[in-house]
Amino acid sequence: MSGEKETYTGPVEQKINSMMETAGNEIMDLTDKPVGINVNETVQNIHIVNLSRCIIYLAKEIDKLANSIK
Numbered sequence: 001m002s003g004e005k006e007t008y009t010g011p012v013e014q015k016i017n018s019m020m021e022t023a024g025n026e027i028m029d030l031t032d033k034p035v036g037i038n039v040n041e042t043v044q045n046i047h048i049v050n051l052s053r054c055i056i057y058l059a060k061e062i063d064k065l066a067n068s069i070k
Contacts, residue, residue: 012061016054023050 009017026046030039 012058015057019050019053019057023047 023046027043030042
């Protein structure tokens, strides 16, 4: 028996991983932009927007769970 644990990735985790990957791709795309843009500020904004999306998505999933428990 190996020491590796079998992990399950549920739909919420998959969605958040996808959102994070999209944000990462947006940040990587900045390398193709002209030098004149403020990359640090743009990256920070992408992180803030992505974090907000993840929080909203989690809140919706928690609401669904709460409704199903009632």
